[in-house]
Amino acid sequence: MSNIDYIKDFRDSKRIQALAKLIQKEVDRNINIMEVCGGHTHTIMKYGLKQLLPEEIDFIHGPGCPVCIMPKERIDHAIALAQDEDNIVATLGDMIRVPGSRSSLQKERAKGKNIKVVYAPFDVLKIAKENPDKKVIYFAIGFETTTPMTTALIERVVKENIKNVYFHINHVLVPPPIKAIMDSGEAKIDAFIGPSHVSVIAGAKIYKEIVDLYKTPVVVAGFEPVDIMESILWIIRQFKENRREVEIQYKRAVSWEGNVKAQEMINKYLEPREVFRWRG
Template sequence: MLELKSLYRVFRDPDTMAALAASIAKDAAHLSEPLNIMEVCGGHTHTIMKYGLPGLLPSNIRFIHGPGCPVCIMPKERIDQAAILAAQPGVILLTLGDMMRVPGSHGSLAQQRAKGLDIRALYDPLDALAIARDNPGKTVIYFAIGFETSTPMTAVLLEQAERLGLDNLLFHINHVLVPPAMDAVMAEPATKVNAFIGPAHVSVIAGADIYRPAADKYHTPVVVSGFEPVDLMESILRLVRQKNDGRSEVEIQYSRAVTAEGNRTAQAKVNQVMEVRDEFRWRGLGPIPKSALKLRDEYQHRDAERVYGERLPIVQIDDHKACQCGDILRGLADPTDCRVFGRGCTPQTPLGSCMVSSEGACNAYYRYSGGPNVL
């Protein structure tokens, strides 16, 4: 425990932070244009806000918050599908905690549960096995979400269900992929993004090499960063130096956990049971080709979308008109640009998904910038 505390002191050391800030300011003076960095991870957004990193940077460097939260990017029609599944006779719907509070067009899953539907939040997806085993007369549906980070767990869960013969456990797959979302951000005509901080946990599984196409195509440097303040400041310094050198490479700052190739065993596990969808609609970003996964045909007996397909709507459902979560996810607005931020929209009464999730940008601003007082 003492060793761990010592490590935390190193990664949050004020003198180290001050030295990095001075180096960034010195090198940033030579930038030919402002550096607009998108962090593609909600965990990074919270570190940035919690430790006040924008205040340590020169005026020609700014953060643009990206679609780095799998809860935030889930469109209303997918949440409505979850509610419809939960309303089917004999169904128990399972999902992860934050998904319970994301508003659909008829309220959140938590509100549907309050009306009497059997909807349960899981801390560990593998708990679905015990629930399916203990309820043989029910159909248990796992509403699976997450980026490349959590997809292997869903694959293991399905594999175990097959091994144990739990035929009553089905899956509604909502796993999405980071690189296509980066493409969508860069394809936005109004984008100002010209550098990326790559997500850490995603990269542990998928590897840093998945960002090379974006770096090459858009001439945009990418640095995969750890979550501590010192990690992020070092990553910013690396981005500044790449820009000054005219380079657009993928660097791994978080080398204590990330490699270029990632976890090949986890990747193989996912590929055994899932394949890429033709298209998936992201909240805020719209339909993005090849940006999500689905179950392979040999597992269609476990695919809730196929089993209940005719009952599930596929029509696009827009967000609340007052909510600017979509613009925030595209990097076109900050949370404080939204007129309902901290007023009609708070973590207790969220209008949009960016305020719901513990990784959402609006949640981070509200938590660490004084809530409505920032306005």
């Protein structure tokens, strides 16, 4: 059995070019594809994939990342909490520079407010134990990918009976915005490239409703250029064969059911709300 290099082999120019030729040969209609995840958009841009594809294939860039879509009022919440000298606001570094209505967490930290950047949610435990007289508020962000880490932190706080850790939950889900886009009546989307890391946690099953409701193929793809090119080819073949299905291209990491233990942890501590406004 030959060894697979999961970096070089999935960025190999000969494989990318071969897939481009197959796509050129097999495409027989215009297809508007939305890549939901900003990671895929980055790969498309970085490797010039659009320039390799026939004009029949067009990308409609999706919602992006959980940082980009965070509404100003939620950042305003974190800024307001940081004004209290008894509070320490902790969050992942991605959120620091994102502007609220009048300021950002970075600007407030520069003014001396007690705002901590954590590299992982469990860093909050150390901050809380070192500051027993402060309320440590974890401003949690992310799609399904990072939600289990927040719930694992909640469980540790509960088990260790830590009294000075609080949570401001801002986790978001992928299927609802897809449905909102399709229900708007303005979308001209024929197929979706499903996000990678979200699907590792939630499983490819979360896209079945999208396929059933809108008759749009969904192919869950890895982040490398070969992954994306192969996924486009699979989408083309679904249309040629008159199929509308959820397919998993990223089989080296994604399953239909996903990480069941992580899902159980999420369901134990969190529940979806009716409305969560997105920026943009």
